[in-house]
Amino acid sequence: MARVSIRQLNKKYDNGFHAVKNVNLEIEDKEFLVLVGPSGCGKTTTLRMVAGLEEITSGEIRIGERVINDLPPMDRDIAMVFQNYALYPHKTVFDNMAFGLQMRGYPKEEVKKRVEDAAEILGIEALLARKPRQLSGGQRQRVAVGRAIVRHPEVFLFDEPLSNLDAKLRVQMRVELKRLHERLETTAIYVTHDQVEAMTLGTRVVVMKDGLVQQVGAPLELYGRPANKFVAGFIGSPAMNFVDVAIQAGNGRLWAEAQGFRIRVPDRISSQAGKRVTLGVRPEAVRIANGVDDYSFATEVDVVEPLGNEILLNFRAGGVPMVARVDPGTRVSAHDAVRFALDPARLHFFDPQSETAL
């Protein structure tokens, strides 16, 4: 059983920089938890504190029932995969993978068997005699993962392991990592700045910003019910459209108004009547209107981006640029006057000051 509990975790550097602020996380056994956020958000520092590579300023980290705050990295029963792979350049692939076992005094036969098993899982049996410099980026990545799995640790830690790979390989390795996790059933904490990686790999995703946890939840929960404007804008590509609107009551209905833009909004935000809020709508919740109704508005498309499986239409509404994601069969060219409609069930509202979801 390897449940990881992080309680009231703080990291303050000597220069006063407060990198991680009061982080609380419960990572269940066999869970794949992804920490995601822009650079400098404290995700890597959090991971390094779990690994024992960074001192904890205050708070507590437990793996299973053990408090590991003051244990050296080697006694924490973890394995880590680094962004630059950190393969030992003077050792062969076999010795790279065997090093951790040898340091722990496993018998030779056992080491050999475990390394060969891991190599087989990752499809690198043929590379065992090579040195790291003779490997391609993807192969190095596999060796780094192999080195982590031979030890059968309680927790895997991944620090942006795919960001040094090219785009195509990254997608492929992403799938392999997911498959591997399903096969090994080991608790994993994975740090990335790529929200696509976070969404596809994580059982749960933690969004961080400025050292603070913004939201923790399953990928679709973050996507469908973002807790604040930051999470809403960070998860999803192209990003959610935001427009500042005034909520007005009229004809017994509620309306969101901005420059050249007036649509009907659901009654659930009636408490905001007369106030200004930020309206958020994902590109796929914007469609081309069939006719004039309460949810549509007229504008002009300025850029059309055909992607093959979909078309992105860029336009301006309410004084800000917005994007709509429409069906590839749609016939629209740049500078066409178009009426767009917003899906009333998929509108998000945020407080303009606190940026929390309403």
Added chain:
Amino acid sequence: MLIERKWKKWVYFYLPMAVFIVFTLFPFYWMAITAFRPDEELYATWRQPNAAPLWTLAPTLEHMKGLLQTTAFPTWLWNTMLIATVSTIISLICGTFAGYALARLRFQGSEFLGTAIFITYLVPQTLLFIPLADIIRDMQLGNTPWALMLTYPTILIPFCTWLLMGYFKTIPKELEECARIDGATRFGAMVRIILPVAIPGILSAGIFAFTLSWNEFIYALVFMASADQKTVPVGVVSELIRGDIFFWGQLMAGALLGSVPVALVYSFFVEYYVTGLTGSVKG
């Protein structure tokens, strides 16, 4: 690749290269040719018929024989070798630990310490030998190899420390972190992972340190009095220039034989040496 005219490559690359090579190698050539030139040729004017200033018509080994038989040259060679080797080893051990600590460990005053070590390197030997002579005398080490084995590191340790500190900084710290997660202590990670990776840097520092102590002159001149304790640079100069007479043939034979071990060390380690100067470790 850019396509360039052939003559441009000759003018801008081969020609300057040739000039540079001739310029650097000519003194060495002159030394070698003088060592094998008989005295009649050495002291003859270039204007006489059949003069061959750039080569010799009657190569001879008489200077070599004279050097090896009439002076203590073999002893000097042994002294120099011993002193250079021991002081290089001392300096490499200290420099490796100090360089690692300055590059990797965060401790109070580490920056000050780094600068302080560098400053000691800047104090010229021509000043430092005066207080050092005092210390050597008080410790009664004068005229023993220890006088040099212990004073050379005062120059070599700062040098090795700075060179190795730079090298350690190029090694990704994740290598070490990974080793520590894999089950090594900090010291274990240094010995098993970082030192093997740093071998090119350590060898480069060693070669430089060895050459510096091999060629060192002032300390060897001041601290060593008797002929059988001298090093090659001092011995050759003090024993083969008698009054105003320069025994050019033997001087050059001594210089030639004295540079052979250094040349051997260089060529032996040249592969490491080059990567040590140019390279780091790629991830």
